[in-house]
Amino acid sequence: MSRTLIELTRACREESLPRGRSRCLLKDVSFALREGQKVAVFSDFNKSANALLECASEVAPLQSGKVEIRANVSWPLPSRGALEGVMTGRQNAKFLQAVYGTPGEEYEQIARIEELAALEPGCFDQRMKSWGPLMRARFDVAVSLVFDFDVYIISKRFPWSQPTRPQLETLVREAFERRVSGKTLLLFHQDEEFLGRYCDEAIVISDCQIAYKGSFPDAQKWFHLNITKSRIEDDSQDQEIEDSSPELIEESPDEVQLW
Amino acid sequence: MVNLLTAFGRRVARIVNGLALQVRIVLALADRDFFMRAEKGSFGVWGVLFEPLALMLTLLALRILVRMKTVDLMNPLIWLACGVTMLFLFKKIAIKALTGVARGQKMFFYRRIRPLDTLLASALIEARLHASILVLIFISESFWFWRIQLDDPGLALIDFIVTVMLAIGIGVSALVIGHRIPIVKTLTKFGLNRILLWTSGIFFATYTLPGPTRPLVTWNPLLHSVEILRHSINNAYPIPDISLDYLLTCAFLSCGFGLIFYFSNEALLLSDD
Numbered sequence: 173m174s175r176t177l178i179e180l181t182r183a184c185r186e187e188s189l190p191r192g193r194s195r196c197l198l199k200d201v202s203f204a205l206r207e208g209q210k211v212a213v214f215s216d217f218n219k220s221a222n223a224l225l226e227c228a229s230e231v232a233p234l235q236s237g238k239v240e241i242r243a244n245v246s247w248p249l250p251s252r253g254a255l256e257g258v259m260t261g262r263q264n265a266k267f268l269q270a271v272y273g274t275p276g277e278e279y280e281q282i283a284r285i286e287e288l289a290a291l292e293p294g295c296f297d298q299r300m301k302s303w304g305p306l307m308r309a310r311f312d313v314a315v316s317l318v319f320d321f322d323v324y325i326i327s328k329r330f331p332w333s334q335p336t337r338p339q340l341e342t343l344v345r346e347a348f349e350r351r352v353s354g355k356t357l358l359l360f361h362q363d364e365e366f367l368g369r370y371c372d373e374a375i376v377i378s379d380c381q382i383a384y385k386g387s388f389p390d391a392q393k394w395f396h397l398n399i400t401k402s403r404i405e406d407d408s409q410d411q412e413i414e415d416s417s418p419e420l421i422e423e424s425p426d427e428v429q430l431w
Numbered sequence: 432m433v434n435l436l437t438a439f440g441r442r443v444a445r446i447v448n449g450l451a452l453q454v455r456i457v458l459a460l461a462d463r464d465f466f467m468r469a470e471k472g473s474f475g476v477w478g479v480l481f482e483p484l485a486l487m488l489t490l491l492a493l494r495i496l497v498r499m500k501t502v503d504l505m506n507p508l509i510w511l512a513c514g515v516t517m518l519f520l521f522k523k524i525a526i527k528a529l530t531g532v533a534r535g536q537k538m539f540f541y542r543r544i545r546p547l548d549t550l551l552a553s554a555l556i557e558a559r560l561h562a563s564i565l566v567l568i569f570i571s572e573s574f575w576f577w578r579i580q581l582d583d584p585g586l587a588l589i590d591f592i593v594t595v596m597l598a599i600g601i602g603v604s605a606l607v608i609g610h611r612i613p614i615v616k617t618l619t620k621f622g623l624n625r626i627l628l629w630t631s632g633i634f635f636a637t638y639t640l641p642g643p644t645r646p647l648v649t650w651n652p653l654l655h656s657v658e659i660l661r662h663s664i665n666n667a668y669p670i671p672d673i674s675l676d677y678l679l680t681c682a683f684l685s686c687g688f689g690l691i692f693y694f695s696n697e698a699l700l701l702s703d704d
Contacts, residue, residue, distance in 0.1 A: 230542050241542070244543075247540060247541060251540075253540050254537040254538050254540045256463070256466075256467060258466075258471065259463070259466050259467070259470065263466055267459050267463050268541075270456065270458065270459030270462075271455070271456050271459055271541055271543050271544060272543065275451070
């Protein structure tokens with residue numbers, strides 16, 4: 173039997189809202205991700221799915237419960253992370269390479285980041301705060317495709333589809349496929365074709381809890397039968413909150429063509 | 432037997448790989464910290480070195496102007512530089528350890544980076560800076576008088592490393608205890624800023640103190656560090672009641688306790704800050 177790489181036990185997570193309010197995102201969620209599993213996440217509420225990814229990668233702390241990680245787990249790719257705007261792209265890439273890269277492959281991996289980010293000439297050696305938001309987002313994607321992890325956690329911001337630049341789309345897809353082949357995956361994305369292509373299992377989160385667990389086609393069917401309707405209503409509520417927060421809009425270039 | 436050896440070999444390899452990874456992370460964090468300081472400061476990369484150097488030189492100039500000849504056995508500039516550099520080194524490492532976890536919170540987005548890595552990185556950069564300042568002052572003085580006197584470089588190096596360890600140990604211990612009892616953080620900051628300045632031998636030599644008053648200051652391990660550094664430059668410089676053993680004991684004890692406290696409270700540090 174394959175070993176458990178990530179285990180959440182009775183995990184609870186809340187988010188703070190303005191005026192001292194809080195909202196539950198995960199309630200008593202217990203979930204184990206085993207080696208080799210490729211699990212898609214369907215959710216009636218995007219923030220609950222994101223919270224699950226963040227807790228599974230230990231990016232966000234739990235309010236209660238426990239998370240145990242027994243592998244090299246990625247951050248929710250391609251999140252912005254803690255890269256510094258006052259540093260150049262190369263300096264940031266070098267820093268991440270030292271933390272997550274393969275020793276002895278510094279030059280190759282940094283060159284690969286530069287290639288995948290497809291920045292304008294000279295931009296890679298300029299401060300990141302002088303870059304536009306799309307360049308920055310492309311850099312985040314490039315960084316996420318270069319390092320080797322045991323478990324890849326992919327968020328909805330992953331730019332799977334870039335129809336305006338088919339060559340770069342192919343480059344990114346190839347890099348992604350090479351990276352995740354044979355690896356454990358936890359994937360949340362709006363594009364169900366993308367989910368179906370890589371995942372053979374799925375979980376459905378409804379009302380902050382795991383409501384269904386099973387094979388991908390069954391979970392997808394269950395989700396559409398039971399959840400989709402309420403999801404549309406919740407998404408409009410979610411949008412209202414996002415509309416009031418410019419920072420969140422900047423953080424969500426999932427609908428944007430990056431290349 | 433072969434299986435046992437293989438398992439042992441794998442275990443050793445895992446430990447070595449883990450240590451190599453931690454060294455890589457600490458070096459990367461130190462480089463990042465250096466770039467950040469250079470970008471934020473007014474004078475770029477050189478400013479990182481010259482800002483603390485200028486501060487120290489001002490202090491040294493004031494002191495030398497007030498009283499030109501401090502002790503007969505050493506050049507007053509070197510004598511004062513030993514004290515001031517070691518005090519600043521200790522203060523900066525220990526105070527940064529106290530506040531470092533909160534400041535480095537952003538970095539914990541990357542799971543591989545732990546609070547201890549950020550503390551070690553900031554200790555490394557301070558150690559590099561202060562060692563450079565000390566070497567710069569020493570070389571300048573040597574050129575000025577056209578003579579080099581460093582009687583025991585090994586002792587100077589050990590003393591410097593042990594002082595860094597002591598600062599990390601005290602900083603980490605105070606950080607963890609201060610997390611449980613917040614007044615400890617305030618008291619440690621007060622102690623580092625006030626009491627250490629007057630008991631670390633920055634402005635006096637231990638041998639000039641009357642015997643019965645020495646125990647009032649020799650409890651302070653930083654005094655031992657400063658005096659041993661002076662002694663390593665000129666072996667004729669007397670260091671009564673000062674011992675490297677005491678400094679080593681304090682450094683190892685503080686580091687040991689600090690690491691025990693840290694590892695039993697790491698999750699608390701991450702979640703609370």
